[in-house]
Amino acid sequence: MRRFITLRGFTMKERLTLAGGRLLLIGLWGAAWEVAAASGALPRGLIGQPSEFLLDFFKLVVDGTFPAAALITLEAVFIAFVLGAILALLTALLMTAFPMAERLAAPIIDALNALPRVALIPLFILWFGIGTEQKVASGVSIMYFVLLSYTMAGAKSTDPDHLRLARSLAIPGWRTFLEIIVPSALPAIFAGLRLGMIYTVLGVITAELIAGGKGLGTLVSYYSNTFNPNGVFATLIALVLITIALTATMSRIERSIAKWHAPIAV
Amino acid sequence: MGPEPTPEGIHIRGLSHEYVRGDESVEALRDVALEIPAGQFVSLVGASGCGKTTLLDILSGLLDVQTGAVRLAGRPPRAGRRDTARMFARDALLPWKSAFANVDFALATRVGDAAERASQVERLLESVGLGEFKQALPSELSQGMRQRVALARTFSLRSRFIMLDEPFGALDALTKINLQDRLVELWEQVSASTVVLVTHDLAEAAALSDRVIVMSPRPGRIVADVAIGLPRPRNVRALHATDGFQKLVAGLWETLDSAS
Ligand SMILES: Nc1ncnc2c1ncn2[C@@H]1O[C@H](COP(=O)(O)OP(=O)(O)OP(=O)(O)O)[C@@H](O)[C@H]1O
Ligand SMILES: [Mg+2]
Numbered sequence: 001m002r003r004f005i006t007l008r009g010f011t012m013k014e015r016l017t018l019a020g021g022r023l024l025l026i027g028l029w030g031a032a033w034e035v036a037a038a039s040g041a042l043p044r045g046l047i048g049q050p051s052e053f054l055l056d057f058f059k060l061v062v063d064g065t066f067p068a069a070a071l072i073t074l075e076a077v078f079i080a081f082v083l084g085a086i087l088a089l090l091t092a093l094l095m096t097a098f099p100m101a102e103r104l105a106a107p108i109i110d111a112l113n114a115l116p117r118v119a120l121i122p123l124f125i126l127w128f129g130i131g132t133e134q135k136v137a138s139g140v141s142i143m144y145f146v147l148l149s150y151t152m153a154g155a156k157s158t159d160p161d162h163l164r165l166a167r168s169l170a171i172p173g174w175r176t177f178l179e180i181i182v183p184s185a186l187p188a189i190f191a192g193l194r195l196g197m198i199y200t201v202l203g204v205i206t207a208e209l210i211a212g213g214k215g216l217g218t219l220v221s222y223y224s225n226t227f228n229p230n231g232v233f234a235t236l237i238a239l240v241l242i243t244i245a246l247t248a249t250m251s252r253i254e255r256s257i258a259k260w261h262a263p264i265a266v
Numbered sequence: 267m268g269p270e271p272t273p274e275g276i277h278i279r280g281l282s283h284e285y286v287r288g289d290e291s292v293e294a295l296r297d298v299a300l301e302i303p304a305g306q307f308v309s310l311v312g313a314s315g316c317g318k319t320t321l322l323d324i325l326s327g328l329l330d331v332q333t334g335a336v337r338l339a340g341r342p343p344r345a346g347r348r349d350t351a352r353m354f355a356r357d358a359l360l361p362w363k364s365a366f367a368n369v370d371f372a373l374a375t376r377v378g379d380a381a382e383r384a385s386q387v388e389r390l391l392e393s394v395g396l397g398e399f400k401q402a403l404p405s406e407l408s409q410g411m412r413q414r415v416a417l418a419r420t421f422s423l424r425s426r427f428i429m430l431d432e433p434f435g436a437l438d439a440l441t442k443i444n445l446q447d448r449l450v451e452l453w454e455q456v457s458a459s460t461v462v463l464v465t466h467d468l469a470e471a472a473a474l475s476d477r478v479i480v481m482s483p484r485p486g487r488i489v490a491d492v493a494i495g496l497p498r499p500r501n502v503r504a505l506h507a508t509d510g511f512q513k514l515v516a517g518l519w520e521t522l523d524s525a526s
Contacts, residue, residue, distance in 0.1 A: 159358070161354045161355075161356060161358040162358060162360060164328055164352075164354065164358075165352075165354065165358050165372075167328060167345040167346060168326055168327070168328065168345055168346060168350070168351075168352040169346065169371075169372055169375045170345070170346025170347075170348070170375060171375065179360075179371075180360065183360070183362045186362075258362075259362075259403070260361045260362045260403050260404075260405055261361065261362075
């Protein structure tokens with residue numbers, strides 16, 4: 001049967017109009033920036049100049065600087081994302097199976113989550129050195145809590161009538177978990193994965209900013225320490241593109257799995 | 267002495283129920299006594315909050331009996347009893363399962379053979395007019411269609427005791443009458459079953475039931491027990507057109523008014 005409700009709810013024409021509008025906005029902003037920098041109305045040495053950092057961006061892509069740095073950053077992001085996700089989902093599984101465990105751990109987890117993770121990075125450097133491990137630790141320390149809180153909220157959002165239905169049908173507990181609680185939590189889990197992805201990038205970049213190394217975060221601090229705002233902006237473009245690509249991939253996977261549910265906005 | 271206990275039906279005596287939360291408690295049911303012979307279709311009506319859902323929850327074993335005695339076919343209620351089926355106030359369909367899979371999910375607890383089950387599910391969905399929507403997700407169905415899936419799911423179990431909580435509460439008048447006729451058909455197909463239907467709609471209670479039980483506002487007690495002598499098989503739409511039926515409903519209104 002054909003699906004007669006489109007979840008995204010926009011026609012092709014509306015989408016084109018929206019995309020055009022966005023391009024126009026960015027274009028206007030860039031043009032104003034360009035004029036301000038080129039005319040000297042604002043100090044070019046501080047704010048950079050769009051025509052130049054766009055050119056820098058392409059140069060740094062072509063000469064292999066960005067691809068190499070991106071690979072290093074992405075390696076840490078990938079490991080932190082997967083590790084954080086596994087740990088968070090395992091914790092959530094435990095907490096759902098043993099509500100006592102949740103009551104025990106919830107205040108501790110909240111307290112840890114309230115900690116500014118940036119402040120932990122010096123500790124991670126002390127423990128793991130300045131290589132990939134400390135970046136992973138920084139990423140995991142954020143990813144874990146984001147996904148854990150979304151997953152727990154999702155599990156608790158299970159419709160009580162669905163649980164009552166399962167009881168009245170004498171469905172065993174493990175099947176209720178797999179066939180009712182997990183699917184109920186899935187939209188929230190995906191929202192947590194999408195948001196967690198963005199925060200993992202943030203955690204890894206922050207670690208690179210502080211500890212150095214060879215990733216994109218290090219490039220940001222390098223360009224800014226050498227008074228090269230165009231280099232900073234070129235690197236930021238690379239970061240934005242990478243994050244957009246990562247979250248778009250997540251959304252694509254989400255739409256193919258959780259078809260019954262419009263994605264939860266984060 | 268009250269009426270004779272009915273060994274094959276539902277027996278309720280001295281049933282009271284109180285919800286306790288912290289220091290506060292709400293008395294939901296007070297000293298309810300009711301005998302429902304096997305095969306009877308009974309409606310439960312009463313003001314909102316008078317304990318109708320509470321009573322259904324107790325009968326389906328989702329709430330424990332606090333005071334009093336309850337027997338279904340001589341045995342105390344228990345969630346998951348194979349001879350009871352429960353339909354919830356909202357459809358309670360699993361949104362990630364198709365119409366077919368939702369019915370199949372329930373029937374799988376009774377019928378092991380997948381092929382046999384599939385043909386039963388298909389027949390049921392067709393009988394509620396959803397033959398073409400087997401693979402549709404609940405979000406792709408209208409509220410009335412979802413209720414029909416839930417109805418098919420409930421009746422797929424072929425239970426001796428069927429508990430329905432406002433199955434048509436959220437529907438427009440026309441859809442409602444159509445579904446009431448579907449319900450009557452489904453019930454007449456498994457006519458050995460005893461049905462307890464909770465409803466706010468007195469016309470629905472009169473059209474479907476052998477008997478209408480009127481409850482007082484909270485704490486719920488039974489204040490009237492009205493036998494509905496309309497012959498079966500019934501056609502709800504045709505009933506609505508008759509004078510006798512309108513008088514019957516008006517009489518129920520008066521009973522309900524004097525109860526509160
Ligand atoms: N889980 C609960 N905790 C505390 N009080 C409850 C609970 N469920 C119901 N009650 C109270 O018990 C009373 C009876 O509730 P119940 O749901 O049985 O009423 P009802 O007759 O089904 O109402 P309605 O027609 O609105 O569905 C209500 O006053 C309600 O406030
Ligand atoms: Mg109710």
